[in-house]
Amino acid sequence: MKKLLLLFLLILNIGAYSQTYSDDVAQLIFDNCASCHNPDGIAPFSLMNYSEVSAQAVGIYDAIAQDRMPPWPPNDDYKPLSHSRALEAAEKTTILDWLGNGYPEGDPANTPAPPVFNTDAILGQGDLELQIPTYTSKATSYDDYVCFSLPSNLVQGRTIRAMEVIPGNAPIVHHALVYIDETATYATDTTGGDCAGPTTAKLVGGYTPGASPLVFPNGPNLKLGMEIPANSNIVLAMHYPSGSNGMKDSTKVIFHFYDEPTTGVREISADPILQNWSFTLPPEQVTSVSASYSNIPYDVSLLSIFPHMHLLGDHIKSYGLDPSNDTIRLIDVPHWDFEWQDFYLFKNMVQIPANSTLHADGAFNNTAANDHNPNNPAITVNPGLNTTDEMFLVYFHYLLYQPGDENYDIEEMTSLSLQELVSTEDLSNISIYPNPTTDIINIEIEGEQLANNVSASIYDLNGRLVEQLVNGKKFSGTTTLKWNGAESNSSVYVVSIVLNGRHYSQRIVKQ
Numbered sequence: 001m002k003k004l005l006l007l008f009l010l011i012l013n014i015g016a017y018s019q020t021y022s023d024d025v026a027q028l029i030f031d032n033c034a035s036c037h038n039p040d041g042i043a044p045f046s047l048m049n050y051s052e053v054s055a056q057a058v059g060i061y062d063a064i065a066q067d068r069m070p071p072w073p074p075n076d077d078y079k080p081l082s083h084s085r086a087l088e089a090a091e092k093t094t095i096l097d098w099l100g101n102g103y104p105e106g107d108p109a110n111t112p113a114p115p116v117f118n119t120d121a122i123l124g125q126g127d128l129e130l131q132i133p134t135y136t137s138k139a140t141s142y143d144d145y146v147c148f149s150l151p152s153n154l155v156q157g158r159t160i161r162a163m164e165v166i167p168g169n170a171p172i173v174h175h176a177l178v179y180i181d182e183t184a185t186y187a188t189d190t191t192g193g194d195c196a197g198p199t200t201a202k203l204v205g206g207y208t209p210g211a212s213p214l215v216f217p218n219g220p221n222l223k224l225g226m227e228i229p230a231n232s233n234i235v236l237a238m239h240y241p242s243g244s245n246g247m248k249d250s251t252k253v254i255f256h257f258y259d260e261p262t263t264g265v266r267e268i269s270a271d272p273i274l275q276n277w278s279f280t281l282p283p284e285q286v287t288s289v290s291a292s293y294s295n296i297p298y299d300v301s302l303l304s305i306f307p308h309m310h311l312l313g314d315h316i317k318s319y320g321l322d323p324s325n326d327t328i329r330l331i332d333v334p335h336w337d338f339e340w341q342d343f344y345l346f347k348n349m350v351q352i353p354a355n356s357t358l359h360a361d362g363a364f365n366n367t368a369a370n371d372h373n374p375n376n377p378a379i380t381v382n383p384g385l386n387t388t389d390e391m392f393l394v395y396f397h398y399l400l401y402q403p404g405d406e407n408y409d410i411e412e413m414t415s416l417s418l419q420e421l422v423s424t425e426d427l428s429n430i431s432i433y434p435n436p437t438t439d440i441i442n443i444e445i446e447g448e449q450l451a452n453n454v455s456a457s458i459y460d461l462n463g464r465l466v467e468q469l470v471n472g473k474k475f476s477g478t479t480t481l482k483w484n485g486a487e488s489n490s491s492v493y494v495v496s497i498v499l500n501g502r503h504y505s506q507r508i509v510k511q
């Protein structure tokens with residue numbers, strides 16, 4: 001049907017003025033698609049140049065028109081969320097119009113330089129790095145879900161300020177969830193291929209391809225963190241997609257802690273507040289399921305939300321009802337996709353007054369029409385911990401409410417905290433000038449440090465690569481690298497430099 005629509009648009013628009021790949025579309029694809037659609041990314045094909053993009057024109061039209069790509073299941077109109085991956089309406093129109101007009105290339109000389117993706121930690125070394133042992137995926141026609149329990153070896157509790165997950169083999173790491181197991185009892189589980197993660201442990205956050213590291217707000221008036229108690233284990237629940245059988249991965253997680261002591265850090269609680277464990281899903285039926293939690297005892301501020309179902313999930317919506325029965329919107333996922341589940345950070349924290357009730361309503365599709373149904377023919381499915389069982393829960397990161405919580409711009413604060421974190425390293429022997437600048441930034445690196453390899457990149461405050469200046473290059477003597485920011489928006493950027501394995505960063509201001 002959509003293919004016909006594209007054909008129709010093509011006929012309608014022949015000869016009309018249209019946008020070109022080089023001038024209008026390439027940058028949008030680089031910014032919104034290439035982080036996954038590159039030769040080393042999670043997506044099945046690359047979209048890094050005109051021939052790759054034009055070869056997929058029909059598929060791209062469908063995927064964008066039907067909001068399947070970029071993957072971002074929540075409905076942003078229901079509740080504003082931070083760091084949305086969704087295309088803006090104007091961006092969508094530009095790409096669809098261009099496809100409808102026969103996707104002309106334009107002048108290749110105008111095509112912006114394709115992005116280069118950094119597989120290193122953008123936050124640098126951190127305070128605690130844990131890596132899973134090398135694991136060989138067993139995902140043939142089904143996905144492989146395995147969990148690794150790693151001792152933190154912390155002798156004293158520490159508070160997480162940021163967490164970065166670095167996939168060992170990005171093309172096969174579809175997602176990873178990171179848990180704190182205070183009891184250090186949960187065991188590594190790589191046998192059944194259906195490990196859904198420990199239910200009693202505290203979920204910190206996760207990794208999905210193309211996402212920025214998790215950084216908690218850290219401003220003068222609002223510092224948030226999560227404690228890893230001494231002797232806890234860290235559990236990584238890994239998801240490798242079908243077809244990755246035989247490929248190896250060794251993903252690591254790097255924690256950055258608040259300095260000891262830091263005062264005024266508010267502890268984030270993490271709990272699956274909404275849960276339903278008593279439903280049955282008969283075969284060939286769509287079954288509605290709900291969960292609620294009455295009489296919240298205190299005023300709380302919700303920081304983020306993580307709705308969770310397994311493969312039969314169809315949709316889920318969560319909201320609160322305050323004591324006067326007014327609705328507090330939380331999240332709406334109209335088409336549940338197990339492959340793209342995530343913690344969603346609210347744009348502003350959501351205040352839930354004491355005595356409110358929280359709700360989640362959803363449905364499971366246990367019919368043959370559900371592509372993700374692991375059973376053919378469908379069988380009765382009950383709640384349980386394995387991926388082929390079902391779950392219905394909503395996790396929250398929350399705090400005791402303090403007046404004014406709802407006014408913090410969490411999206412902005414997390415971006416700034418990320419940028420601050422990359423700029424704390426020692427910058428002696430590196431001079432970055434002029435700063436602020438209107439166009440050129442010089443990055444002068446003194447000779448003695450240049451023995452081996454030098455990488456230097458410019459990132460925006462969301463941790464997205466703006467330009468890679470050099471990658472693993474050898475230099476001798478003092479070297480000056482230049483970034484020309486003349487064409488870039490006026491904003492704060494981060495220069496990130498790796499010298500012989502050490503990471504240095506500094507913020508720069510483009511006026």
Ligand code: HEC
Pocket residue numbers: 029032033034035036037042043044056059060061062063064068069070071085087208209210339
């Ligand atoms: C966060 C990672 C990610 C981003 C960003 C992303 N994709 Fe994808 N894309 C994937 C993966 C993974 C698949 C394979 C199917 C799946 O897992 O949904 C895919 C599949 C596709 C497909 C084929 C399947 C389908 O659903 O039609 C098209 C076409 C596509 N992507 C286009 C795009 C375009 C265009 C953009 C940018 C506007 C984009 N993608 C952004 C990860 C991504």
